[in-house]
Each structure stands twice: as C-alpha cells, then as structure tokens.
Amino acid sequence: MLSARNDALVSVGVAAFDAQHVRLLELIRGLHQGLLDGVSSEVLKSGLDQLVTETMQHFRDEEWLFGKTGYPAAATHLAEHEDLTRQIIAVQAKYSGGAHGMLTLEFMDHLYSWLTHHIATSDFAYGAFLNARDIR
Ligand SMILES: [Fe+2]
DSSP states (O other): OGGGOOOOOOOOSOHHHHHHHHHHHHHHHHHHHHHHHTOOHHHHHHHHHHHHHHHHHHHHHHHHHHHHHTOTTHHHHHHHHHHHHHHHHHHHHHHHTTOGGGSOHHHHHHHHHHHHHHIIIIIHHHHHHHHTTTOO
C-alpha cells in the first residue's frame, strides 16, 4: 500500500526535474490519502486536475529539453510519457463525468509505481547525457 511506502527517490541529475518529481509524487500521495480519509469528490477532483496539469507540464519540460539537445532516446521516452498521459486523462475524464469509482487506491498505487520506475530507469538514463551538456 502506497501510504506505507517510503521509497528513496532517485536523482536524475537535473535539479528542476528532481523537484518536479518530488512534487508529482506528493500529489499522488495526497490523492491516496484523500481517498483513505474520505474527502469530498470536489477535493479529489481538484487534486486529480492538478496532478494531470503538472504531469503534462513536467513531460513537456523534459521533452523540450530532449528536442533542444537532440537526446537520442527521446522517441521511446516520449512513448512512455504518452502511455501515462493517456491513463491519467482517461481517469480524469471519467471522474469529471461522475464515475467517481474510477479514482481508487489501487490506481494511485499504480501511478506511484509507474512514476518511480520511470524516474529510476528512463529519466535516470538522460542524466549523464544532459549533464555532459552542462544541464544539471
Ligand atoms: Fe520522463
């Protein structure tokens, strides 16, 4: 269960992205806790909207830098971003449409696992490339 997890977050070597990663994981934990606490659907909806907005902004920021630097693994990385974006937008759309059962502890657990895995693998992989171009 996510509330009992305390994974050490991997640094990807770029301070702004590390900070965004911390923030996204905080938002996911907040939604998870909100579900456990039984907060209102309005509060959960605003948390979910915030998570979608900040996730998409974060992905755009990474992708912009990939384009600027010619990062060679950008295509597979973008495909992972698209995968997660599709998942969270689908849940957001259904939640907004009244399907409140779509937002579950299991989904938040899944998002947390997806993101920490992505950070530790795909994101970690760009660190050395960007650091070599004086981006850190
Ligand atoms: Fe990424």
